[in-house]
Amino acid sequence: MLESSAVRPLVFMPPELTRVPFAVYAHAEQHAAEQTRIFQGPTWNYLCLDAEVAEPGDYRTTFAGETPVVVVRDDDGEIYGFENRCAHRGALIALERAGRADSFQCVYHAWSYNRQGELTGVAFEHGVKGQGGMPASFCKEAHGPRPLRIAVFCGLVFGSFSDDVLPIEEYLGEEISQRIRRVLREPVQVIGRFTQALPNNWKLYVENVKDSYHASLLHLFFTTFELNRLSQRGGVIVDPSGAHHVSYSMIEPERAKDDSYKAQKLRSDTDDYRLKDPSLLAGFTEYDDGVTLQILSVFPGFVLQQIQNCLAVRQVLPKGVARTELNWTYLGYVSDTPEQRQVRLKQSNLIGPAGFISMEDGAVGGFVQRGIAGAHDAQAIVEMGGEDAASSEGRATEASVRGFWKAYRYYMAP
């Protein structure tokens, strides 16, 4: 008899947030349970931008966890989402990444769906010349693909398969909502996109995003060019559920370069590197709070980035236990001047595909996945900055990583 994944034993999570069993990144059963309990559970999955499905008929295909979904705007102006799986034999309904459609037709046996995901047509439903066809009892209304609940917040489109999910603003909480509003304060345009293939479990990347401790130690660019150092003013906000976070810092040119990194003899602090074109770092002030770097995450797999004038959203998609797809979408404001747009595009080279920072984050996830291959009974230590998952002004802490595991335990509880 087949055992349901819900009753299989899951990786034992110790009660203290400071320990993470390595098995949690490597077990297929755990991975399958995450799909149902987290990605199809009462969470909000980031799907796309409102601006990417601006007109009736505009659609995008994407994923909620590993589940393929379609997001489409109908004539009523509303955005609809449904599983991209034909009710007949399960083929993908929409094959393109994006497009415009009056309706959708599965290529396999030509069953059709409207933009709200309702099954509207079955080819040869009544047979051919009196032969074959579906039984009279077959009811198309009863066989649509699974619908997604859709919520749009600040131009971000989220979807959930659960009827029990909290309303989006309640899910995010006031502090996180306000920090999203800060960046997505006016209409945006997509100015570039790329996908990064990560050789590791999705959770290692989400932890990396929340890990304010690593940024200036791993990333030579951040430290050497003083974009992000732990000695800068800033802080970490962890929402009460632990699920979401914000890490922020401020470049203060008037403050002398501190020598705390020199004292630690860190690889990331060096006098050997100079930029041939320092204009890469030149930007303009656009927020009056002085925050030059704000990294924000929403559980389970959404990231909003403001690094100086480089704005982006990132979507974290698991692709099996040890592979993750990271979709980057770079943004500018519709109101940008050509000069501002140029600055955003130039700065995207620092964090994006031409720079070292995202490459390094992808590499370390792979180093962990390879490092733990023979140690599924061992645990990671997450004790920097204490044992809790609370907000703090210092960033030499793993508080938001512990927050992730607090939320993870909540959703994965057997």
Ligand code: FES
């Ligand atoms: S699988 Fe889609 S119509 Fe048959």
Ligand SMILES: [Fe+2]
């Ligand atoms: Fe990083």
